[in-house]
Amino acid sequence: MKNKTIIGVDLGGTNMRAGRIENGVLVEVSSKSVPKTDDANIVLDLLKNTITTVLTSNVVAIGIGIPGILDKNTGVVFDMANIPSWKEIELKKELNTHFNLPIYLDNDANCFARGENIFGKAQGVENVVGLTLGTGMGAGVIINGKLHSGLMCGAGELGELPYLNANYEKYCSGQYFRDVRNTTGEEEYNKAEKGDVNAIDIFESYASHLAKAIEMVILTYAPDKIVMGGSVSKSKKYFEKLTLQYVAKNNFRNIPVIEYSELENSAIFGAASLCF
Numbered sequence: 001m002k003n004k005t006i007i008g009v010d011l012g013g014t015n016m017r018a019g020r021i022e023n024g025v026l027v028e029v030s031s032k033s034v035p036k037t038d039d040a041n042i043v044l045d046l047l048k049n050t051i052t053t054v055l056t057s058n059v060v061a062i063g064i065g066i067p068g069i070l071d072k073n074t075g076v077v078f079d080m081a082n083i084p085s086w087k088e089i090e091l092k093k094e095l096n097t098h099f100n101l102p103i104y105l106d107n108d109a110n111c112f113a114r115g116e117n118i119f120g121k122a123q124g125v126e127n128v129v130g131l132t133l134g135t136g137m138g139a140g141v142i143i144n145g146k147l148h149s150g151l152m153c154g155a156g157e158l159g160e161l162p163y164l165n166a167n168y169e170k171y172c173s174g175q176y177f178r179d180v181r182n183t184t185g186e187e188e189y190n191k192a193e194k195g196d197v198n199a200i201d202i203f204e205s206y207a208s209h210l211a212k213a214i215e216m217v218i219l220t221y222a223p224d225k226i227v228m229g230g231s232v233s234k235s236k237k238y239f240e241k242l243t244l245q246y247v248a249k250n251n252f253r254n255i256p257v258i259e260y261s262e263l264e265n266s267a268i269f270g271a272a273s274l275c276f
């Protein structure tokens with residue numbers, strides 16, 4: 001399949017992006033702003049148009065990452081925070097009928113893990129957990145080379161597990177900077193780049209929480225590799241080393257390889273990887 005032509009679609013919070021991948025290379029991308037509307041069909045028609053822009057006759061399948069609740073077997077999307085008009089949309093059926101191509105759907109965090117397994121840092125690795133550290137914290141789980149989506153694609157919602165006075169998501173994603181520190185990760189990164197000691201301290205504190213999340217992943221799944229991505233991971237220079245030091249203190253029998261994604265347009269590649 002890697003030498004085939006496929007399309008990956010990223011349904012983001014503000015934009016929907018479709019990319020055509022040929023022989024493992026992203027060759028064309030189309031991006032449209034997600035309209036604020038109560039009419040589900042307007043958004044659906046725009047999605048069809050976005051895909052059509054990059055569609056060619058040699059495309060064999062389309063994969064779509066969904067930041068919401070869905071049944072990937074029936075292809076029904078039940079709820080999406082960024083597209084509130086989509087309630088029980090038969091997305092797979094609609095797109096399959098329109099394009100007459102195989103359509104594959106999954107949760108966006110699951111797509112991230114699968115994308116790294118096919119195109120990125122975890123190529124050929126049998127057991128992988130992909131952690132997304134962005135607006136929230138999500139995870140995708142690969143077991144024995146296969147994506148484990150679970151019921152309603154809900155496997156890997158590790159950010160929702162209890163931690164301290166809230167959950168892991170509050171302390172390991174962008175929510176930590178916003179809700180706990182009353183700032184943003186980007187703002188603290190810019191300050192740290194200028195040598196601001198307080199900003200560096202904030203990232204060091206963040207490292208202690210992220211280490212706890214990684215420890216939880218190790219104890220739960222014992223993966224061969226953990227790959228992290230998302231907007232917060234772009235500031236890794238200020239917490240990566242310390243996070244690993246915290247994890248190492250636990251003297252786990254086997255600490256997995258822990259790396260950060262370097263895959264550009266990872267959301268598109270992740271969605272496209274569902275076609276494999």
